[in-house]
Amino acid sequence: MKRLLQRALVSPFYRRKFKGVKALPVSDLATFSEQIPPFTLQELVEEKITSGDPYSSRWCEKKGPLLTFQLEYDTEPPLYLPLNRSALKGYAEALTRCWSLLGLEQGDKVAIFDFGTSPVSYLASSSYTPYLGRGAAEALACLPICNDGVANMSQRAVEIMRFIRPRIFFLRSDCLQPFIHQAEAAALHFSDYVRALVVSESEGVLSRADQTACEKKLGLPIYRMLRIDAAMFLAVECPHCRFFHTWPDLYLVENRQENDEEMVDGAARSPLLITNWFAQGCPTLRYSSQIRGSLVAPGCPQRPQDLRIAL
Numbered sequence: 001m002k003r004l005l006q007r008a009l010v011s012p013f014y015r016r017k018f019k020g021v022k023a024l025p026v027s028d029l030a031t032f033s034e035q036i037p038p039f040t041l042q043e044l045v046e047e048k049i050t051s052g053d054p055y056s057s058r059w060c061e062k063k064g065p066l067l068t069f070q071l072e073y074d075t076e077p078p079l080y081l082p083l084n085r086s087a088l089k090g091y092a093e094a095l096t097r098c099w100s101l102l103g104l105e106q107g108d109k110v111a112i113f114d115f116g117t118s119p120v121s122y123l124a125s126s127s128y129t130p131y132l133g134r135g136a137a138e139a140l141a142c143l144p145i146c147n148d149g150v151a152n153m154s155q156r157a158v159e160i161m162r163f164i165r166p167r168i169f170f171l172r173s174d175c176l177q178p179f180i181h182q183a184e185a186a187a188l189h190f191s192d193y194v195r196a197l198v199v200s201e202s203e204g205v206l207s208r209a210d211q212t213a214c215e216k217k218l219g220l221p222i223y224r225m226l227r228i229d230a231a232m233f234l235a236v237e238c239p240h241c242r243f244f245h246t247w248p249d250l251y252l253v254e255n256r257q258e259n260d261e262e263m264v265d266g267a268a269r270s271p272l273l274i275t276n277w278f279a280q281g282c283p284t285l286r287y288s289s290q291i292r293g294s295l296v297a298p299g300c301p302q303r304p305q306d307l308r309i310a311l
Contacts, residue, residue, distance in 0.1 A: 061280050113179070120225065197218070198224070204291075205291070
């Protein structure tokens, strides 16, 4: 935490944010949460407009990043994510843990139907991304099949499912319904070809009602992956407890207290605040996401030490 704060003070964006902070570096997580102000996507947009910096003045390295990806937000102007080796390593570790929680293991085939700028794709394998020493596929000895996808490419996705027969098929959320329609038109039964679908989008999740309806229609489970791309955050819905798992050595997850908290199943849902421990080239300290959720105590039978999120 102290090292991250020291890095953040190099950034013009955070220097301005921290002007009202009483003392730095703070000494513990409670003080960190009390003193460090959260920031929003809109602030990143405004910073880029003002400074002209494509990274919204968050990049803290003296030299430029190894890789730059455009963030998948409908912002004007667009925002970009700079990555160095340590960020790539930590981010890929998060995806690896998501794959592992889903039960993927050595020899499994994994199909990915998403854009190349999505971390679901570019963290999958070092074959796809320069400087990525080990993607999720290398870490778990899986075989990834990536296909840059939009809805009108659903026929190709169905062919991948038919002939590759992956254990799990990752889909971006806007491809789900076209993919289902295309498979139905071909009179295919999903359960004959794939064990589960995983659906993701940047700062959004498939509703529980739509998830349940699609599961009944397809006859196989659908899990949701939570992406908060501005914070390099990944979490996935657990097949066992059906909460989203996350890991405290990679992220600090908090709830932003608001007066308009939503109540879902008797629990308050408020925006998730994300601090990223590994992304010290482009620090993320208490990013206030567009995702509302609540924190759940550890206790999953499959991974009892993981932290969990209810959405």
